[in-house]
Amino acid sequence: MLTGLFFSAMITVCQAFIPQVIRISVDGVLGSDLSKIPEWVKAFLSEETIRENPGKMLTIAAFAVILLAAINIAANYYSKVFAAKGSESFVKGMRDQLYDHIQKLPYSWHVKNQTGDIIQRCTSDVDVVRNFVTNQLMEVFRIIFLIVFYMVIMFSMNVKISLIAVSFFPIVILYSGYFFSKIAQHFQEADEAEGILSSVVQENLTGVRVVRAFGRESFERKRFDEKNERFAGLWIYLGKFLSLYWSIGDLITGIQILTVICMGVLFTVDGNLTVGEFIAFVSYNSSMAWPVRSLGRIISEMSKAGVSIDRIAYILDEKEEDDRPGVTKPAINKDIVFDNVNFKYEEGAAVLKNVSFTVPAGKTFAILGNTGSGKSTLVHLLNRLYDLPDGCGKITIGGVDIRDIDRQYLRSQIGMVLQEPFLYSGSIKENVGITRESSAFDDIREACEIACVDSAIDSFTDGYETIVGERGVTLSGGQKQRVAIARMLVEHTPVMIFDDSLSAVDAQTDAMIREALKKRMAGTTVILIAHRITTLMQADCIMVLEDGAVAEMGSHEQLMEHHGIYRRIYDIQMNTQLDADSV
Ligand SMILES: Nc1ncnc2c1ncn2[C@@H]1O[C@H](COP(=O)(O)OP(=O)(O)O)[C@@H](O)[C@H]1O
Ligand SMILES: [Mg+2]
Structure with missing residues (x-):
């Protein structure tokens, strides 16, 4: 940059000299007042020469102008080059x-x-x-x-x-x-x-x-x-x-x-x-x-x-996400506890109200609730996309407040599949293996098998190399969800969250995936969010969320006996199911 400035100054100096050369030649030739000609010029060309041989002087002047112009061009070039580099x-x-x-x-x-x-x-x-x-x-x-x-x-x-x-x-x-x-x-x-x-x-x-x-x-x-x-x-x-x-x-x-x-x-x-x-x-x-x-x-x-x-x-100027000092990286395969959690987004009404529940380590915990009841918000909080402000309850894993757990580490330990998964422009293989630097193809294939999407992939001409995402083939919603499930599976995280991620998959495939997952997920803590009762009725514990508050909680059998919302939803869904089957 400085070199660029130096050359740029040189251009100015060269350009400033040209009128001087002209001035000296004009005054020399017209012989108006030789006393005004600078000493250094006189040393170079004696007064007599200037007086008696103006032709020679003009030739020298002409060459001087050409020389200055040439230096000018070079300086111009270098000033631009260095400025651009800088x-x-x-x-x-x-x-x-x-x-x-x-x-x-x-x-x-x-x-x-x-x-x-x-x-x-x-x-x-x-x-x-x-x-x-x-x-x-x-x-x-x-x-x-x-x-x-x-x-x-x-x-x-x-x-x-x-x-x-x-x-x-x-x-x-x-x-x-x-x-x-x-x-x-x-x-x-x-x-x-x-x-x-x-x-x-x-x-x-x-x-x-x-x-x-x-x-x-x-x-x-x-x-x-x-x-x-x-x-x-x-x-x-x-x-x-x-x-x-x-x-x-x-x-x-x-x-x-x-x-x-x-x-x-x-x-x-x-x-x-x-x-x-x-x-x-x-x-x-x-x-x-x-x-x-x-x-x-x-x-x-x-x-x-x-x-x-x-x-x-x-x-x-916006503040980066940062952890408070002294964060740790404890084991995440422990009980997850939401203790009297209250939360609202920056603007707007309370989204979660006095929510308390425990997800025992290694168990499957299901959440059922209407759209907008705050299910995804629970996941956002657990993943620390939003931190709970002070005085709004506590979320702990193995007794450690999650705000004291290294954010990056926490996220790397919690696998997540979203309702609307995002696929990158790239091959299916890349999309599944994207979370790990070096996923072996066997791992990817196995994950796709568990997610019941391998046969669909094999049916594409390019198989696992099929390009998806913005400029690739369009997968169906259910296929996308299953690719996203496979992506999470290759991560082998101790906690897995399915946020409405089987919604676009038909009931039969849903059952197949759950069956395959059960084998694979022994020892993994699972949080399963779903609309379909059949998806979550086998969970160890089911929580029904209504308008941001816990309405009911218990196993399928307990909730059925309770004759509350869960039972009502169950009856409605099963009846529609029967109607659908009898058609
Ligand atoms: N980023 C956000 N900012 C403000 N409000 C939000 C945001 N995300 C969700 N909400 C609101 O919070 C409530 C709960 O949303 P959400 O947790 O996504 O529900 P669910 O997953 O059960 O459908 C909704 O009323 C929604 O409009
Ligand atoms: Mg949601």
């Missing part, structure tokens, strides 16, 4: 840091923030910062160096006219500064509108099946159109604003150049300035006009970078 490695570091940080942010943060918006912050905003570092920062340095350097030369030639030229700079820079403070907010609005726009697109593409199934295309198009229009509108407004800025800026610059030329002519006529100096002066002044203007533009673009830096900082 800034790219800076931006790469930033991207890595962002990605790494996002991986460690709490689940609650991910739930709260829209994916499209996060993606935009990690892509366009990072790009703006990259541009800021690669171009703008370098430019600002170059321009300030150029202005200072040119001003030193100009002042050494003629103070009065230099003062006139310089007096315009504060106007131009203040004007840009004012403009920049005005425009920052509009840029932010436009950025946010872009974030919303990409969220809409992302949501639409992810939910394409819902969109098609409900014929929502025109609704979606309208929704997109609205956001798109707002986004375009904001940019059109910005465009108008910018045009106004450029026009007024052009006017000020024009007036400045005109003033300097007029004053220069007067000075030259009065003999205060040689013709060569006049030419050099006008040339410096015009070369400075554009950089001074750009300084304004760059400052206004920097405001955009400021917005992007804020938007990136929004992610980076």
